[in-house]
Amino acid sequence: MRRSQFVGAVAGSMSAVVLAPRLQRALASDVVSYRLVATPMRYSPMPGVVVDAIGYNGSIPGPLLRVTHGQRVHVEYVNQSSIATAVHWHGMVLPSAMDGAVGVTQAAIPHDGRFVYSFAPGPPGTRWYHDHAGDLGMLRGLFGMFIVDDPRDEPADVECAIVFHDVPDFASVRAAMMGDSRAPMIDPMGSPEMRAMKPDDKMGDEVRYLAHCINGAAYPNTKRLRVKVGDRVRLRILNASATQTRYVRLAGHRLRVTHADGNPVPVPMEFDALRIGVAERYDAWFEVRKPGAWLLQGLSSDPLAFGQAMVVYTDGYEKAAPLSSPQSVEGIDYLTYEKLATGFGAALDERGITVRRNYTLGGGAWNSPRWTLNGATWPNTPKIVVRRGDRVRVHFKNTTDMDHPMHLHGHVFRVVEIDGKPLARPLDKDTSLVRANGGTLTWIFDADSPAGRWLLHCHNEIHMMDGMMTEVDYTA
Numbered sequence: 071m072r073r074s075q076f077v078g079a080v081a082g083s084m085s086a087v088v089l090a091p092r093l094q095r096a097l098a099s100d101v102v103s104y105r106l107v108a109t110p111m112r113y114s115p116m117p118g119v120v121v122d123a124i125g126y127n128g129s130i131p132g133p134l135l136r137v138t139h140g141q142r143v144h145v146e147y148v149n150q151s152s153i154a155t156a157v158h159w160h161g162m163v164l165p166s167a168m169d170g171a172v173g174v175t176q177a178a179i180p181h182d183g184r185f186v187y188s189f190a191p192g193p194p195g196t197r198w199y200h201d202h203a204g205d206l207g208m209l210r211g212l213f214g215m216f217i218v219d220d221p222r223d224e225p226a227d228v229e230c231a232i233v234f235h236d237v238p239d240f241a242s243v244r245a246a247m248m249g250d251s252r253a254p255m256i257d258p259m260g261s262p263e264m265r266a267m268k269p270d271d272k273m274g275d276e277v278r279y280l281a282h283c284i285n286g287a288a289y290p291n292t293k294r295l296r297v298k299v300g301d302r303v304r305l306r307i308l309n310a311s312a313t314q315t316r317y318v319r320l321a322g323h324r325l326r327v328t329h330a331d332g333n334p335v336p337v338p339m340e341f342d343a344l345r346i347g348v349a350e351r352y353d354a355w356f357e358v359r360k361p362g363a364w365l366l367q368g369l370s371s372d373p374l375a376f377g378q379a380m381v382v383y384t385d386g387y388e389k390a391a392p393l394s395s396p397q398s399v400e401g402i403d404y405l406t407y408e409k410l411a412t413g414f415g416a417a418l419d420e421r422g423i424t425v426r427r428n429y430t431l432g433g434g435a436w437n438s439p440r441w442t443l444n445g446a447t448w449p450n451t452p453k454i455v456v457r458r459g460d461r462v463r464v465h466f467k468n469t470t471d472m473d474h475p476m477h478l479h480g481h482v483f484r485v486v487e488i489d490g491k492p493l494a495r496p497l498d499k500d501t502s503l504v505r506a507n508g509g510t511l512t513w514i515f516d517a518d519s520p521a522g523r524w525l526l527h528c529h530n531e532i533h534m535m536d537g538m539m540t541e542v543d544y545t546a
C-alpha cells in the first residue's frame with residue numbers, strides 16, 4: 071500500500087510536509103491555483119549566520135509547487151520584495167509570454183506589482199522556478215521546486231523533494247559582478263575545496279558562501295527523512311546553487327537514476343554518487359534494505375560545506391549517529407553524462423539538421439574580465455534564428471578554466487556529443503555542463519516550441535549577469 075508520504079521543500083518548519091495522493095489531487099481540479107508573494111525576510115540557515123534575504127511566501131526554498139501532468143496552473147505572483155523580479159519556470163515548454171525572462175518576454179515586475187502566470191505545465195518531471203529579472207533575486211532566495219507528476223511513473227513508497235542551495239556573502243557577489251580585483255576571483259591553484267575536486271569542477275570561486283544548505287538549513291538543523299525497511303524511495307534532487315557543482319551521495323546506498331532534468335534517461339542506472347551542475351535535477355531512487363541512519367551529503371572538502379547534509383533514518387535510529395561518506399569522489403562511481411548515455415557511439419546522427427550554430431565560451435580572470443559567447447556579451451551575442459520545424463545543432467567549445475552549465479529556455483534538447491565523441495544514446499536535458507579547458511558538447515533540438523524568444527545562457531548567475539547569454543528566436 072502506497073503511503074504517499076511526500077516531504078516537501080518548505081523551510082521554516084522542521085516537520086515533513088505530507089501531500090495527498092497524486093490521483094486524488096488530479097481528480098480534484100483541472101486547474102491548480104497558487105499564490106506566491108516575494109517578501110524580504112531575515113534568514114538564518116545555521117546558528118551564527120543571519121542574512122537579509124528574499125523568499126517566496128516567507129520560505130527558502132519557496133513552497134513546493136506540484137501538479138499532475140494535464141492540469142493547468144494559475145499562479146498569482148505578488149512582488150513585495152523591494153527589488154524588480156519575475157518568475158521563470160525552468161524546464162517547462164510553455165507560451166513565451168509566461169517564461170518570465172525580464173527584458174525578453176516580459177517587463178520586470180516592480181515592487182508592489184502583480185503578474186498572473188497561467189499555463190499547462192509540461193513536460194512532466196522535476197522542474198523548478200526562480201527569479202529571472204537580473205536584480206540578484208535568485209541569489210537572495212527566490213527559487214523553489216515545481217513537480218509535474220507523470221501518472222505513468224512507477225510508484226514510490228516515499229518521495230522527497232531535495233533542494234541543494236547556498237547562501238552567498240553579498241559583498242563577494244557584488245565584487246564578482248563588478249570585476250573588482252579585490253574579489254576572490256579564480257585562483258589558478260584553486261581553493262582547498264577546488265583542489266579536492268576534479269579540475270573540471272572549478273566553479274564558484276568568484277562567490278564566497280556563508281552556508282551550504284539542503285531545503286533551507288545546514289546540518290544538523292536540516293529536516294530528516296523517515297523511511298521504513300522495504301520502502302522504495304524517490305529523491306527529486308535540484309542543485310539551486312548560483313555557481314557551484316555538487317556531488318551528492320547517500321551513505322550505505324547506491325542511487326538509481328531514472329530522470330535527468332526531469333526527463334526519462336535512456337536506461338535507469340546506479341551510481342555511488344551524483345554529479346549535479348547548477349540548475350540540473352536528477353531523480354534518484356534507493357530501497358531501504360535494513361534499519362539504520364544514513365547521511366545524504368553534498369561532498370566537499372570545504373569545512374563549511376560539511377553542513378550540506380541530511381539524515382535518512384528508520385524507526386529506532388532517531389538518536390543514532392548516521393553513517394556518513396568520505397568527503398571525496400576519489401575512486402567512486404559517480405554520474406557522468408557519458409555513463410548515463412551508455413557510453414560513446416559510432417557517429418553523430420545529423421539527419422534533418424537545418425540550422426547550425428557554434429559557440430565558443432570565453433572569458434574569466436585570465437582571458438578577460440567578461441564571460442563571453444564568441445567573444446561578445448549579451449545583447450550583442452550571435453542569436454540562433456529558427457523557423458518552426460527546424461532542427462538545430464548547437465556546438466559549444468569551452469576555452470575557459472571553469473565548467474559552464476548551459477541552459478535553454480522553453481525546450482528539451484538532446485545532448486549528443488561530448489569532447490568530440492558522439493554519445494551512444496542522446497540525453498534529454500534542459501541544462502548541461504560544458505567541461506572546462508577545451509571541453510566540447512553538442513545539443514540537437516527541434517524548433518517545435520511556441521513561437522517567441524527563448525534565452526540560452528550559462529546558469530552560473532555571475533556569468534549570466536556578465537553577458538554569457540544569447541537567444542533562440544522564432545521568425546515564423
Ligand SMILES: [Cu+2]
Binds near residue numbers: 474475529530534
Ligand atoms: Cu558559466
